[in-house]
Structure formats: C-alpha cells, structure tokens
Amino acid sequence: MNLRNITSIAIVSITVLLLNSCSSDPNSPGLEYMPDMYRSPAIEPYVDYGEIRGRENKEVKMLLSAKTPPMGTIPYYGTDEQEVSLMLPYARKANTSFELSHGMFGAELTDVDEYTLAAADMNPLKLTADNSEAIFAEGKELFMNNCSHCHGAKGDGNGPMMENGSFAGVPDYANLKELSDGQLFYSIYYGKGAMGAHRSIINKKEIWTIVHQIRSIQNPDYGKFDSTTTMATEVIVDSIPVEVEIEEHH
Ligand code: HEC
Known part of the structure; x- marks a missing residue:
C-alpha cells in the first residue's frame, strides 16, 4: 500500500464518520463517541434510573431513588421568609434524661x-x-x-385513651395556663413524662399552630379579632398597625 492509498482511505473514513455522526432529529446529539464524558453518572435523588432513554435497567428498577434526608436538614418550603424560618432546626436541645425514654435519635x-x-x-x-x-x-x-385521643377533644385530659383505662396522668389544659408558648412547644416537640415526642410526627409550623389551638381551648377569647380592637386578649401581635395601638391607649 502506498501513501496515496492510505491518505484516500483515511479521507473516506473520516468523511463517512463525520456524515454519520449527524442526525436529522433536532433533539438528538447524533452519534456520541464517549457518552460517559458528557452524560453525568451523578445520582440524582428523584430520578428513576430504572429506565433511561428507552433502555430498561432491571437491577435498579423499583428501587428507592429518593434517599432519606440526613438529620437536621431543612425541608424546602418555598421562598416565604416566615415559612422558611419556621422550618429551621429547633435551637433548644433535648435533655440527656430524654435519650432512652423519648427516642431522641439524632437529637443533640x-x-x-x-x-x-x-x-x-x-x-x-x-x-x-x-x-x-x-x-x-x-x-x-x-x-x-x-392529641385528642389522650387529651380529649376539649383538652380536659379525658380522651378515649384515658376513658378506656389504657393511659393515665393526662393533664387538663385549664391547669397549664402558667406554661409559656415556648414550654408548650418544647414539651410537644420532645415529649414530657409519659407523653412521647412529636418532633417526627408533626413539623414545627404545625406544633406552633397547635400551641395557638391550646391557647384558644384555655381561653375562648384568645385570638378573636373585631373591628375596634385588633385582638380581645392581651396577646401581642406583630402586625397590629401602630396607630391602632396608640388610639387604644388614649
Ligand atoms: C399518648 C397520650 C398523649 C398524646 C398522644 C399526647 N399527649 Fe400531651 N400529655 C400526655 C401526658 C401523659 C402528659 C403529662 C406529662 C407529664 O407532665 O408528665 C401530657 C402533657 C402535655 C402538655 C403539658 C406539658 C408540660 O410542659 O407540662 C402539653 C402542652 C401537651 N401534653 C400537649 C400535647 C399535644 C399538643 C399533643 C398532640 C400533638 C399531645 N400532647 C399528645 C399524653 C399525651
């Protein structure tokens, strides 16, 4: 074989290769020579790799793709600032004595x-x-x-679990008025005495919502708004316009 033949064979093969690598499908990149260099093998938690581009991967089909998030990570709840701040990890730590009795897995x-x-x-x-x-x-x-199965629909501590004798020692909310909102939250979050922790069952926003609910059970006027006063109780609310408050006091 002489140099001319080699050159023409090379030119022909390169031309054939170049022409073949194009595709008339505008969504197709054409022939890929090294797909793993531009197709990321990264594991994306919500992607089902059981079927990729029409090809079935039997080994990974039907496997859990979304992984359990690590402890203390913050769930994504949009961009509303208050919503996000309510989801930040709770700053208060559990007491060492809670470790075994209240299932403090992963808690500080x-x-x-x-x-x-x-x-x-x-x-x-x-x-x-x-x-x-x-x-x-x-x-x-x-x-x-x-909560009502223990605490009772009226919060008097006489839920069905108490009435059928399977549980005891549930307090009446009427006797817990001295506790602050923060303490109610702490006890609901980490549990107290015979009451288990609720931190893995309801989220922080839900617990603060229930704290309002307990307050309204304790005081039927709690959180009532009408046209003259912004709120019937002494609870301070951030969003009260300043003028209204000043008028109230004069
Ligand atoms: C399995 C029964 C049970 C369930 C469910 C339960 N509690 Fe309790 N709760 C108790 C008992 C018992 C106590 C008394 C604990 C103690 O003081 O030793 C208690 C105490 C409390 C206290 C007083 C805490 C303190 O600091 O003194 C609050 C507030 C409370 N519960 C709220 C809730 C809320 C809100 C829920 C639902 C999210 C709930 N509980 C679910 C049984 C339960």
Missing part, C-alpha cells in the same frame, strides 16, 4: 434545663385578623388527629 442532648429556658421563646407564627381563622381551623384538625 444537654444537661442544661432547656425546658425552663424555653419559657422565653415566643410563638413565631403570629396571629393576625387575616390568618387567625385558618390557623385555628388547621390547629383544630391537627389537635384532633394527634
């Missing part, structure tokens, strides 16, 4: 009495004339689904 523990410190925590979910109805409606539903 401390010997400090954070329950007492939680007395200073305010409910970050503020009631306004616009949102109170929705908050109490949701709070009632959450309470009926998660």
Whole structure:
C-alpha cells in the first residue's frame, strides 16, 4: 500500500464518520463517541434510573431513588421568609434524661434545663385578623388527629385513651395556663413524662399552630379579632398597625 492509498482511505473514513455522526432529529446529539464524558453518572435523588432513554435497567428498577434526608436538614418550603424560618432546626436541645425514654435519635442532648429556658421563646407564627381563622381551623384538625385521643377533644385530659383505662396522668389544659408558648412547644416537640415526642410526627409550623389551638381551648377569647380592637386578649401581635395601638391607649 502506498501513501496515496492510505491518505484516500483515511479521507473516506473520516468523511463517512463525520456524515454519520449527524442526525436529522433536532433533539438528538447524533452519534456520541464517549457518552460517559458528557452524560453525568451523578445520582440524582428523584430520578428513576430504572429506565433511561428507552433502555430498561432491571437491577435498579423499583428501587428507592429518593434517599432519606440526613438529620437536621431543612425541608424546602418555598421562598416565604416566615415559612422558611419556621422550618429551621429547633435551637433548644433535648435533655440527656430524654435519650432512652423519648427516642431522641439524632437529637443533640444537654444537661442544661432547656425546658425552663424555653419559657422565653415566643410563638413565631403570629396571629393576625387575616390568618387567625385558618390557623385555628388547621390547629383544630391537627389537635384532633394527634392529641385528642389522650387529651380529649376539649383538652380536659379525658380522651378515649384515658376513658378506656389504657393511659393515665393526662393533664387538663385549664391547669397549664402558667406554661409559656415556648414550654408548650418544647414539651410537644420532645415529649414530657409519659407523653412521647412529636418532633417526627408533626413539623414545627404545625406544633406552633397547635400551641395557638391550646391557647384558644384555655381561653375562648384568645385570638378573636373585631373591628375596634385588633385582638380581645392581651396577646401581642406583630402586625397590629401602630396607630391602632396608640388610639387604644388614649
Ligand atoms: C399518648 C397520650 C398523649 C398524646 C398522644 C399526647 N399527649 Fe400531651 N400529655 C400526655 C401526658 C401523659 C402528659 C403529662 C406529662 C407529664 O407532665 O408528665 C401530657 C402533657 C402535655 C402538655 C403539658 C406539658 C408540660 O410542659 O407540662 C402539653 C402542652 C401537651 N401534653 C400537649 C400535647 C399535644 C399538643 C399533643 C398532640 C400533638 C399531645 N400532647 C399528645 C399524653 C399525651
């Protein structure tokens, strides 16, 4: 074979290769010589790799693709600032004594009495004339689904679990008025005494919603708005226009 033949064979093969690599389908990249260099093998949690581009991967089909998120990660709830701040990890730690009794898997523990410190925590979910109805409606539903079997629909501590004798020692909310919102949250979140932790059952926004609900069970006027006063109770609400407050005091 002489040089000319080699050159013409090379030219022909390169031309054939180039022409073949094009495709008339505008959505197709054509012939791919090294697909794993531009197709990322990265595992994406919500992608089902059981079927890729018409090809079936029997080994990975029907496997769990979404992985359990690590402890302490923040769920994504849109871009609403208040919504996001309610979902940040709870700053208060569980007491070391809770570790075995209340299933504190993955929680940070401390010997400090954070329950007492939680007395200073305010409910970050503020009631306004616009949102109170929705908050109490949701709070009632959450309470009926998660708490009333022990605490009773009226919060008097006489739920069906108490009445049929399978549980004891549930307090009447009327006797818990001294507890601050922050302490209610702490006890619901980590549990207390014979009550288990609810941190894995309901989220923080839901717990703060239930805290409002407990307050309205304790005081039927709690969170009631009318046209003259912004709220019938002494609860301070962030969104009260300043003028209204000043008028009230004069
Ligand atoms: C399995 C029964 C049971 C369930 C379910 C339950 N509780 Fe309790 N709860 C108790 C008992 C028992 C106590 C008394 C704990 C103690 O003081 O030792 C208690 C105490 C409380 C207290 C007082 C905490 C404190 O700091 O003194 C609050 C507030 C409370 N529960 C709210 C709730 C809410 C809200 C729910 C639903 C999300 C709920 N509980 C679900 C049994 C239960």
